[in-house]
Amino acid sequence: MDRPKKTEFKFPTHIDEYPTGPQYAAGYLPETNAGWRSVRPVVDHDACVYCLRCYLLCPDGTVVKDNGKITFDMDYCKGCGVCAHECPKDAIEMVKE
Amino acid sequence: MTNLVDIPKVNAKNMTEKEFFYGHKACAGCGGSIAVRLALKVLGERTYTALPAGCMSAVGFIYPQMAFNTNAIITTFPGSASMASGIAVGAKALGQKDVKTVVFAGDGGTADIGFQALSGMIDRNDDVLYICYDNEAYMNTGIQKSGLTPYGTKTTTTPAGDNIPGTITHKKNLFEIIAAHDIAYAATASIGYPQDFLNKVNKAKHIKGATFIHVYASCPTGWGTPTETSVEIAKDAVDCGLIFLAEFEDGEYKLNRNPKQFAPVQDYLKKQGRFKHMSDADMQCVIDNRDKKWSRMRKHWL
Numbered sequence: 001m002d003r004p005k006k007t008e009f010k011f012p013t014h015i016d017e018y019p020t021g022p023q024y025a026a027g028y029l030p031e032t033n034a035g036w037r038s039v040r041p042v043v044d045h046d047a048c049v050y051c052l053r054c055y056l057l058c059p060d061g062t063v064v065k066d067n068g069k070i071t072f073d074m075d076y077c078k079g080c081g082v083c084a085h086e087c088p089k090d091a092i093e094m095v096k097e
Numbered sequence: 098m099t100n101l102v103d104i105p106k107v108n109a110k111n112m113t114e115k116e117f118f119y120g121h122k123a124c125a126g127c128g129g130s131i132a133v134r135l136a137l138k139v140l141g142e143r144t145y146t147a148l149p150a151g152c153m154s155a156v157g158f159i160y161p162q163m164a165f166n167t168n169a170i171i172t173t174f175p176g177s178a179s180m181a182s183g184i185a186v187g188a189k190a191l192g193q194k195d196v197k198t199v200v201f202a203g204d205g206g207t208a209d210i211g212f213q214a215l216s217g218m219i220d221r222n223d224d225v226l227y228i229c230y231d232n233e234a235y236m237n238t239g240i241q242k243s244g245l246t247p248y249g250t251k252t253t254t255t256p257a258g259d260n261i262p263g264t265i266t267h268k269k270n271l272f273e274i275i276a277a278h279d280i281a282y283a284a285t286a287s288i289g290y291p292q293d294f295l296n297k298v299n300k301a302k303h304i305k306g307a308t309f310i311h312v313y314a315s316c317p318t319g320w321g322t323p324t325e326t327s328v329e330i331a332k333d334a335v336d337c338g339l340i341f342l343a344e345f346e347d348g349e350y351k352l353n354r355n356p357k358q359f360a361p362v363q364d365y366l367k368k369q370g371r372f373k374h375m376s377d378a379d380m381q382c383v384i385d386n387r388d389k390k391w392s393r394m395r396k397h398w399l
Contacts, residue, residue: 023158052110053109079125080324082324
């Protein structure tokens with residue numbers, strides 16, 4: 001999976017540990033967004049035709065192409081429901097957490 | 098110049114698996130983040146990204162979090178295009194050939210505050226792709242009216258009431274203002290038509306010189322819509338004719354989508370909290386303005 005992972009934030013103790021610019025390195029994510037979610041997407045793999053519309057339209061890029069199947073990166077899904085609403089086959093359902 | 102016909106098409110099946118805008122803190126269902134994410138997926142890793150103050154810089158750079166996986170920098174509000182010019186020229190001086198500089202600015206940062214820098218950038222024809230994600234108000238600071246806010250919108254600076262129906266001016270015609278600079282390539286797009294947007298970014302990527310894309314991106318928070326409908330709303334706006342899909346290339350306008358019949362404007366307006374208060378007369382004003390614009394576009398652009 002070509003997505004950055006959560007990295008634990010350690011408070012810098014030495015001057016060398018501070019970032020050189022006003023930012024940390026690209027893709028430095030100290031926390032997840034999973035706590036924003038009240039519903040989560042669940043895919044019905046039999047109904048899914050792998051059209052990748054959800055992959056294209058996910059605002060957070062959490063839809064993962066996993067060997068011909070759609071999965072989600074639940075660490076960063078915010079549960080907005082765009083994937084379920086846009087699915088032409090209604091194969092994604094939003095389930096209460 | 099690259100022959101534009103030979104550019105390999107980018108679509109959901111063959112686009113890179115890498116995410117360059119990931120783990121950001123945008124509101125759920127944010128349309129602007131769809132636009133930024135898709136554009137960066139087309140442009141690839143070797144991209145310099147410049148963002149003025151606005152939603153996309155506010156949600157991507159929350160210290161120590163860094164949601165951009167490309168080179169990215171926050172610019173001054175009015176100077177995003179001039180900073181991008183500097184980046185592009187610097188990359189050229191270093192002999193970097195396979196890089197692209199891109200700006201993601203909101204509608205306020207493009208049409209109002211950042212406009213003079215943008216105009217200068219196009220005039221100098223620097224190798225920068227300027228993408229304006231248009232959510233029709235200053236959303237980051239709490240929904241104030243911008244130059245691209247359409248007629249009748251309720252914002253905090255143009256509240257709807259007995260005296261005014263929200264915003265009393267029509268949307269500024271940004272696309273034609275940019276095209277009037279005789280820019281190499283300019284286009285309008287909507288996140289409701291993602292493949293069209295991908296094609297336009299891909300085209301702009303392969304053009305040397307200043308290019309501009311105006312992409313319509315919905316904002317569930319500011320527009321008062323459910324989060325799941327943000328793409329549907331952006332598609333409806335195109336279907337009812339309030340947003341048009343067009344290109345400007347080699348001095349010629351091209352209308353990409355010319356529907357015989359528009360979807361009802363009322364249905365589009367009624368879905369959004371920001372237009373809830375509108376009377377039939379206000380809606381007629383919106384429709385009249387749309388028809389005027391389309392008759393001019395059909396006369397001159399087809």
